[in-house]
Amino acid sequence: MTNPTTLKQIVAQLSQIRVLPILVADDVQKAIRTVAALAENGLTAVEITLRTPNALKVLAEVVKACPDVCVGAGTILTGEQLRAVQDTGAAFGISPGITPLLARLAADSGLPYFPGVGGASDLMLALEHGFNTVKLFPSDLVGSTKMAKALGGPFPDVKFCLTGGVTVESTPQLLQQSNVLCVGGSWMCPAALIEAGDWDAIGKLAAAAAAAGK
Numbered sequence: 001m002t003n004p005t006t007l008k009q010i011v012a013q014l015s016q017i018r019v020l021p022i023l024v025a026d027d028v029q030k031a032i033r034t035v036a037a038l039a040e041n042g043l044t045a046v047e048i049t050l051r052t053p054n055a056l057k058v059l060a061e062v063v064k065a066c067p068d069v070c071v072g073a074g075t076i077l078t079g080e081q082l083r084a085v086q087d088t089g090a091a092f093g094i095s096p097g098i099t100p101l102l103a104r105l106a107a108d109s110g111l112p113y114f115p116g117v118g119g120a121s122d123l124m125l126a127l128e129h130g131f132n133t134v135k136l137f138p139s140d141l142v143g144s145t146k147m148a149k150a151l152g153g154p155f156p157d158v159k160f161c162l163t164g165g166v167t168v169e170s171t172p173q174l175l176q177q178s179n180v181l182c183v184g185g186s187w188m189c190p191a192a193l194i195e196a197g198d199w200d201a202i203g204k205l206a207a208a209a210a211a212a213g214k
């Protein structure tokens with residue numbers, strides 16, 4: 001399959017996989033092995049967070065090493081990070097929240113982008129900038145499917161990626177809500193398994209996550 005590049009194509013891929021792994025990694029080789037284990041087990045898109053000192057390098061190297069994976073950048077908090085992410089070749093960007101400045105820069109950047117929202121005001125700001133697929137974060141604390149369902153009233157065309165506190169057990173039920181595009185989470189690539197280089201265990205968690213998304 002050709003790797004998606006437009007927002008529409010990325011949304012289409014997420015609507016198939018329905019589980020977006022969120023990777024926190026500082027070591028390039030370990031990140032590549034982790035992303036490969038995720039992809040081999042059905043999770044062919046990944047968010048790599050900008051939460052480690054080496055994250056931009058990790059992103060750029062994973063993009064190069066895993067051309068069949070749709071690799072995005074997460075935890076984009078500033079315009080500077082947004083610009084740096086574009087240099088890595090990442091396919092998309094995600095933020096945990098939204099600010100007027102970042103929303104404008106993201107809209108101008110052309111990078112497929114998913115802002116984070118915690119409620120109606122955030123969502124109105126996202127829509128002002130043309131973003132109608134958003135991350136609901138932290139999903140478990142702001143109401144999860146109840147919040148997504150309630151926001152579906154005034155905002156019927158918006159789709160949500162529920163992230164924060166999602167588990168393999170909660171995934172099937174969360175995905176039943178009609179305006180939930182996908183869930184995101186870090187549970188299938190925990191730091192301890194990455195550190196230990198246990199790709200088999202990560203692969204098993206990924207397979208279970210992919211199955212929960214079916």
Ligand code: 3PG
Nearest residue numbers: 163164165166185186187
């Ligand atoms: C995120 O970056 O969206 C969250 O840290 C992921 O949440 P989780 O670690 O609870 O899955």
